Amino acid sequence: MARGSLRRGFTPDFDPDCGDTDLTSARQDVVIGRWQGLRDLLGATGRDWAARGHRIRQLAQVCAGSSTVESWLSADAHSADALVLRAATETARTFNVAIAAGRGVPIDQHRVDAAVLACLTAAEAYPEDPTPWVSLISVARLYPSGVRRQELGRWWDELHGRDPYSVEGHLQVLHYYSARWHGTHGLMYDFARDAAGVAPPGCPLPVLVQYARVEEYRFALDAARGRHSAVGLSQHWSHDGAASDLRRTWQRWVMSRTESGIAPAELRDFSYLAHAACSAGAKDIAGVLLGMLGPRATRTPWSYTGDAEKQIVKWHKELRPGA
Numbered sequence: 001m002a003r004g005s006l007r008r009g010f011t012p013d014f015d016p017d018c019g020d021t022d023l024t025s026a027r028q029d030v031v032i033g034r035w036q037g038l039r040d041l042l043g044a045t046g047r048d049w050a051a052r053g054h055r056i057r058q059l060a061q062v063c064a065g066s067s068t069v070e071s072w073l074s075a076d077a078h079s080a081d082a083l084v085l086r087a088a089t090e091t092a093r094t095f096n097v098a099i100a101a102g103r104g105v106p107i108d109q110h111r112v113d114a115a116v117l118a119c120l121t122a123a124e125a126y127p128e129d130p131t132p133w134v135s136l137i138s139v140a141r142l143y144p145s146g147v148r149r150q151e152l153g154r155w156w157d158e159l160h161g162r163d164p165y166s167v168e169g170h171l172q173v174l175h176y177y178s179a180r181w182h183g184t185h186g187l188m189y190d191f192a193r194d195a196a197g198v199a200p201p202g203c204p205l206p207v208l209v210q211y212a213r214v215e216e217y218r219f220a221l222d223a224a225r226g227r228h229s230a231v232g233l234s235q236h237w238s239h240d241g242a243a244s245d246l247r248r249t250w251q252r253w254v255m256s257r258t259e260s261g262i263a264p265a266e267l268r269d270f271s272y273l274a275h276a277a278c279s280a281g282a283k284d285i286a287g288v289l290l291g292m293l294g295p296r297a298t299r300t301p302w303s304y305t306g307d308a309e310k311q312i313v314k315w316h317k318e319l320r321p322g323a
Contacts, residue, residue, distance in 0.1 A: 083121055
């Protein structure tokens, strides 16, 4: 029987690389300080921007705690791939500093400036690549007052011009516009719905609305300091608006896709939609999505509403008892 079968006890597979075995090999190289695997992986990825972005984000997390990317640049100071990875790594390191400091505690602006400079250097080294602009918009959140609207708009134009349907790029702007950072719920939802509205059939951008709903939930939960009932969160996922948004995303994205499988770079997006469907009680949609995902899973957004593994196992038992 297949891995994850309920007869053997269903267990979600929280592989951080989302099934990308080549990425897993490269991550292992980072652990031993070998940069050649990174070079080969990114060289082979080419201009598949979604796969490249996924791989660079994952590599940056592990490179943040090592000097592997610096070793690569010491050996090849002009490598565009190395410079793009360094920009993402500096972004990850800067967020790590912010997390360690605690929410609301400003960090040294020079640290943020250095990450921004690394992003701009990478963008100059690889002009076609949208990835440095994604990193740039991400790190912009860490300025206490954000960045000037005109500056953010210029960075967004650069990113959008290179990859107009980048989920990760849109997601970083959505985070920036969220109430937890430099915007409001209204601004965040407007951005998500505007992006979804211009997306062609089969494009995943409609799932941004589900990301926005998770952001709103996290904000409300933080405000209530864990007291769910105090902010009336019981209907957050299932009210009429949430249910309508869910079915709209399902129709415009999943039902219009031409691909049959789920690529590693798409796994988190599908997880957000599956979580929304389960939370809304939309069993028809949730069952299909869980079947598509199989044992593959990402911890977020499940971890925001409880124990990720327990929730996924529960829904599999309820919705896919004969799988």
